[in-house]
Amino acid sequence: MDIKKTQEDRKLTIALAGRLDSNSAPQLEAELKESLVDINDLVLDFAELVYLSSAGLRVILAAQKQMNKQGRMVIVKVNETIMEIFEITGFAEILTIER
Amino acid sequence: MEFRLKNELEEIRLLAEAIELWGEENGIPGKTLFQLNLALDELLTNTITYGYPEGGEHEIMLRLIPEGEKELLIEIRDDGLAFNPLEVKAPDLKQDIEERPIGGLGIHLVRQMLDELEYRRENGQNILLMRKKY
Numbered sequence: 001m002d003i004k005k006t007q008e009d010r011k012l013t014i015a016l017a018g019r020l021d022s023n024s025a026p027q028l029e030a031e032l033k034e035s036l037v038d039i040n041d042l043v044l045d046f047a048e049l050v051y052l053s054s055a056g057l058r059v060i061l062a063a064q065k066q067m068n069k070q071g072r073m074v075i076v077k078v079n080e081t082i083m084e085i086f087e088i089t090g091f092a093e094i095l096t097i098e099r
Numbered sequence: 100m101e102f103r104l105k106n107e108l109e110e111i112r113l114l115a116e117a118i119e120l121w122g123e124e125n126g127i128p129g130k131t132l133f134q135l136n137l138a139l140d141e142l143l144t145n146t147i148t149y150g151y152p153e154g155g156e157h158e159i160m161l162r163l164i165p166e167g168e169k170e171l172l173i174e175i176r177d178d179g180l181a182f183n184p185l186e187v188k189a190p191d192l193k194q195d196i197e198e199r200p201i202g203g204l205g206i207h208l209v210r211q212m213l214d215e216l217e218y219r220r221e222n223g224q225n226i227l228l229m230r231k232k233y
Contacts (some may be wrong), residue, residue: 022144023108051115051133053140054205061199068196081133088211089204090192 002048003031010071011041017048020056029059036063040071047077052085064095074098106147106157106179111140114161125165131233135171138212141205142175142184142227150179150225166230173229182225183218184209 001024002017012035020028036042042063060075067073074096078086083099086092100121104110115136122132143159151157159177166172187206210216215230 019112021111021140022148023112051137053137053144054208055144057204061196065196081130085137085208089207090194094196094199 001027003028005031005035007035007039010039011043012036012039013043013045015045015048019051020049020059021051021053022055025055025059028056029062032059032063032066036066036070039067042067042071042073044073044075045077046075046079046082049079049082052082054089057085057089057091060091060095072096100163102161102163104143104159104161106151106159106177108144108147111143111147114139114143118163121163127171128233131171131231134212135173135231138209138229138231139173139175141209145182145184145205146175146177146179146225150177150182152180169233171231171233173227173231175227175229176224178224181220183220184227185216185218 001019004015004017006013006015014031014035016028018024044060044063064073076098078097078099083092083097086095086097100117102114102117104114118136118139119132139161146159157178159175162174164172184206189210190200190203190207212231213229214232217228219226
């Protein structure tokens with residue numbers, strides 16, 4: 001998985017490309033841990049994300065919980081397959097998703 | 100098809116690639132392959148992460164057999180700790196975000212992605228038989 005970060009003041013955009021699974025989730029978790037200090041607007045860009053498993057969902061949920069305390073988080077450009085996973089797991093209702 | 104993987108997480112991606120290739124050759128829809136790979140990923144991640152607390156190299160065997168016109172039979176055998184995924188309690192999907200435990204979703208996804216799931220423990224092996232219709 002590739003992670004691309006763009007920061008503008010306190011807004012951070014993280015674009016993910018590839019597979020977010022048990023193998024790559026720790027990489028995203030570490031990246032978020034390091035980058036979220038002082039951020040109040042987090043955008044996760046899923047345009048190039050082709051796969052998501054529960055290991056990735058765990059990291060997304062943790063990020064949402066943290067951003068609820070310090071600002072907001074939005075997931076953008078979610079494809080149909082990934083959206084289905086959000087729906088099946090009830091995540092569609094607790095995340096802010098812009099397709 | 101038959102696939103043997105070592106108890107390392109990186110092997111799951113190789114399996115997914117092999118299944119996608121096999122599926123395309125056998126005319127199985129992409130969506131079916133995605134859902135099957137997601138279920139296998141969740142099951143194998145559990146086995147690899149929790150099944151071998153003593154470590155060491157182990158082999159997990161997977162077989163994929165087309166049945167009838169539009170059904171796949173999948174079998175996984177591993178020699179890890181006994182684990183019956185059917186005994187895992189379903190998560191509460193209506194819970195508020197702050198109450199949501201981080202985790203517990205993997206087996207839920209497995210159940211949603213497959214049509215049938217059968218478990219037995221035999222000769223020190225976990226044997227999972229699954230069916231996926233398409």
